[in-house]
Amino acid sequence: DTGVSQDPRHKITKRGQNVTFRCDPISEHNRLYWYRQTLGQGPEFLTYFQNEAQLEKSRLLSDRFSAERPKGSFSTLEIQRTEQGDSAMYLCASSPSGSSYNEQFFGPGTRLTVL
Amino acid sequence: DQQVKQNSPSLSVQEGRISILNCDYTNSMFDYFLWYKKYPAEGPTFLISISSIKDKNEDGRFTVFLNKSAKHLSLHIVPSQPGDSAVYFCAASEFGATNKLIFGTGTLLAVQP
Numbered sequence: 001d002t003g004v005s006q007d008p009r010h011k012i013t014k015r016g017q018n019v020t021f022r023c024d025p026i027s028e029h030n031r032l033y034w035y036r037q038t039l040g041q042g043p044e045f046l047t048y049f050q051n052e053a054q055l056e057k058s059r060l061l062s063d064r065f066s067a068e069r070p071k072g073s074f075s076t077l078e079i080q081r082t083e084q085g086d087s088a089m090y091l092c093a094s095s096p097s098g099s100s101y102n103e104q105f106f107g108p109g110t111r112l113t114v115l
Numbered sequence: 116d117q118q119v120k121q122n123s124p125s126l127s128v129q130e131g132r133i134s135i136l137n138c139d140y141t142n143s144m145f146d147y148f149l150w151y152k153k154y155p156a157e158g159p160t161f162l163i164s165i166s167s168i169k170d171k172n173e174d175g176r177f178t179v180f181l182n183k184s185a186k187h188l189s190l191h192i193v194p195s196q197p198g199d200s201a202v203y204f205c206a207a208s209e210f211g212a213t214n215k216l217i218f219g220t221g222t223l224l225a226v227q228p
Contacts, residue, residue, distance in 0.1 A: 004158070033215065042119075042204050042218030043159065056213045091158055095214070102147040102208050104216060106158035 025094030
C-alpha cells in the first residue's frame with residue numbers, strides 16, 4: 001500500500017496528558033499537511049511542510065501543538081497538556097510540489113478522544 | 116467566517132437518478148476547486164477538481180460545474196449508485212505557496228436502491 005498512513009488510528013487519553021501522532025506521506029511527496037476535523041465540520045487546516053520546513057501554521061495551532069518533519073519524510077504532531085476540546089479526527093495529507101498540482105491525498109486519520 | 120459553504124447537510128436520491136451537490140464560496144481569490152468523498156472512519160478521497168479558468172470538468176459519472184460570477188460550483192453524479200452514499204466535501208485553494216485547502220461542512224448523500 002503506497003498511500004498516506006497514520007499511526008495510531010485511535011487514541012484515548014486523559015486530560016492533561018501529552019500525545020503524539022505520526023504520518024507517513026506518499027513517497028516523494030514533498031508537501032505535507034495536517035488538518036483537524038470535528039463532528040459536523042469539514043477538515044480545517046493546521047499546518048504545512050515543504051520538505052522539512054514548516055512554512056505555515058494556522059491560528060488554530062495553539063502553543064500546546066507542535067509539528068515536525070525531520071529529514072522531509074514522516075511527520076509528527078504532538079499535543080501537550082491535552083484538553084477535551086482537542087478531541088477530533090487529525091488528518092494528514094500529502095501532495096507533490098508544482099504549482100499546477102492541487103490535489104492532496106489523505107490518510108485514514110487519527111481519532112483522538114480526551115476524557 | 117465560512118469561506119466555503121455547503122448549505123445542504125443531506126441529500127437523498129434514487130439509484131440511477133442524478134445527484135446534484137452544491138457549494139458556494141466567498142473568496143474571489145480561490146483558483147482551484149476540489150470535491151472529496153468520505154466514508155465513516157476513513158480519510159477523504161479525492162474525486163474530481165476544476166481550475167478557475169474552466170467552467171466544466173468531467174470524469175466518468177462525475178462532472179463538476181463552476182460558475183465564477185455566482186461563486187458557485189456543483190457536482191453531478193450520473194447515474195447515482197448505492198456505493199456513492201457518503202459525505203461529500205467541497206474544497207477550495209488559493210494560488211500561493213501552500214495550496215492549503217478550505218473545506219465546506221459536507222453533504223451526506225444517500226442513494227436509495
